[in-house]
Amino acid sequence: MRRFIVLGHRAITSSGFSLNDLCGSAGRLDVLIRCINSTFFLSHDMRRDIELYLVLQGEPDAPKTISLRGDELKYLNPDERSTGALVRNALMKKMDTADNTEIRSTPGIYISRDGFKDTLEKLSKISTLVYLKEDGGSFDSINPSKDLTFILSDDKNMSEEEESEISKFHPETISLGTISYHSDHCITIVLWNLDNKIM
Amino acid sequence: MRRFIVLGHRAITSSGFSLNDLCGSAGRLDVLIRCINSTFFLSHDMRRDIELYLVLQGEPDAPKTISLRGDELKYLNPDERSTGALVRNALMKKMDTADNTEIRSTPGIYISRDGFKDTLEKLSKISTLVYLKEDGGSFDSINPSKDLTFILSDDKNMSEEEESEISKFHPETISLGTISYHSDHCITIVLWNLDNKIM
Numbered sequence: 001m002r003r004f005i006v007l008g009h010r011a012i013t014s015s016g017f018s019l020n021d022l023c024g025s026a027g028r029l030d031v032l033i034r035c036i037n038s039t040f041f042l043s044h045d046m047r048r049d050i051e052l053y054l055v056l057q058g059e060p061d062a063p064k065t066i067s068l069r070g071d072e073l074k075y076l077n078p079d080e081r082s083t084g085a086l087v088r089n090a091l092m093k094k095m096d097t098a099d100n101t102e103i104r105s106t107p108g109i110y111i112s113r114d115g116f117k118d119t120l121e122k123l124s125k126i127s128t129l130v131y132l133k134e135d136g137g138s139f140d141s142i143n144p145s146k147d148l149t150f151i152l153s154d155d156k157n158m159s160e161e162e163e164s165e166i167s168k169f170h171p172e173t174i175s176l177g178t179i180s181y182h183s184d185h186c187i188t189i190v191l192w193n194l195d196n197k198i199m
Numbered sequence: 200m201r202r203f204i205v206l207g208h209r210a211i212t213s214s215g216f217s218l219n220d221l222c223g224s225a226g227r228l229d230v231l232i233r234c235i236n237s238t239f240f241l242s243h244d245m246r247r248d249i250e251l252y253l254v255l256q257g258e259p260d261a262p263k264t265i266s267l268r269g270d271e272l273k274y275l276n277p278d279e280r281s282t283g284a285l286v287r288n289a290l291m292k293k294m295d296t297a298d299n300t301e302i303r304s305t306p307g308i309y310i311s312r313d314g315f316k317d318t319l320e321k322l323s324k325i326s327t328l329v330y331l332k333e334d335g336g337s338f339d340s341i342n343p344s345k346d347l348t349f350i351l352s353d354d355k356n357m358s359e360e361e362e363s364e365i366s367k368f369h370p371e372t373i374s375l376g377t378i379s380y381h382s383d384h385c386i387t388i389v390l391w392n393l394d395n396k397i398m
Binding site: 019020021022023030031034037038041042043044045077078079080081082155176177179180181182185188189192195196 | 218242243244280281387395
């Protein structure tokens with residue numbers, strides 16, 4: 001199983017955004033939506049043995065985590081707008097602040113009140129965490145036969161507090177080279193490397 | 200210099216499409232628009248020494264080729280909708296059927312009446328053509344210091360006629376492995392390999 005966590009630093013936590021302005025009106029939710037595309041789509045096929053956790057830290061009701069599970073996903077198309085509509089459906093779900101039960105929105109898409117720390121904690125128990133970091137180690141250090149969860153940020157770097165939170169889980173760190181890429185491109189590159197077992 | 204040609208088999212050749220339905224109303228123009236994102240965007244930066252040629256073969260006025268030049272590009276954002284609007288602006292340009300002068304739409308975006316063959320011919324004179332093909336050779340066969348133009352298809356495979364057209368130019372062929380990826384993901388993978396000189 002492969003998993004990705006992407007931290008959306010100011011990604012909106014309500015459904016009050018326009019599908020016509022995913023960049024401007026939704027705290028760069030567009031970045032996270034492109035990560036959905038790169039996690040699941042193959043040519044005329046979908047990756048099934050994979051999960052994506054989008055941690056939303058923006059206004060007005062943070063935190064929330066939307067998780068997508070490849071083995072259950074339906075109704076997902078590769079374009080940003082229709083994927084944005086599925087994410088908006090999840091954000092329409094009424095959530096009790098006291099109760100952190102995960103709620104199913106559409107097949108394969110769930111929403112919870114988990115924050116970044118909760119998500120790291122949950123996934124560290126069932127997989128090896130790998131933090132993508134510019135000064136990280138080489139791909140060769142990763143064992144592709146392990147159950148791996150890769151940690152990425154959106155268009156903003158992790159803060160000192162977030163770095164410190166991540167480090168508590170002692171993740172492995174890897175680097176994709178000296179150039180810094182968009183989050184969705186990082187996911188494509190990591191998956192291609194895993195597909196071809198260079199890692 | 201790196202270049203990519205992407206063949207849009209049924210990509211619309213007029214501006215008569217909705218930005219709200221790039222998948223359905225525009226002959227899968229969404230596939231080509233995602234290729235623009237993966238060709239040019241780096242994290243908080245853009246690739247400048249690169250060009251992208253989108254060959255549109257759909258109704259009602261084929262062929263047309265939209266070319267994008269990294270060293271001149273302005274007003275490009277990573278989201279599909281705003282990129283779709285720039286492509287639509289180019290398709291609004293009035294073009295004489297007899298005259299094949301390239302017309303500038305916005306900075307770095309040009310449109311011409313070139314078809315697939317014209318584009319292959321033009322770029323074969325100034326660069327080494329490389330065809331991404333599932334039964335192609337290994338990355339190692341490519342010399343990254345050369346001026347390279349990679350040839351890709353959209354969501355449809357090349358037809359026999361198109362394969363035959365490509366083969367006249369005796370391109371090198373490379374494969375990204377046994378899995379078949381979306382066109383924009385292929386561009387990300389190729390560029391990452393070139394960045395890291397594995398090719």
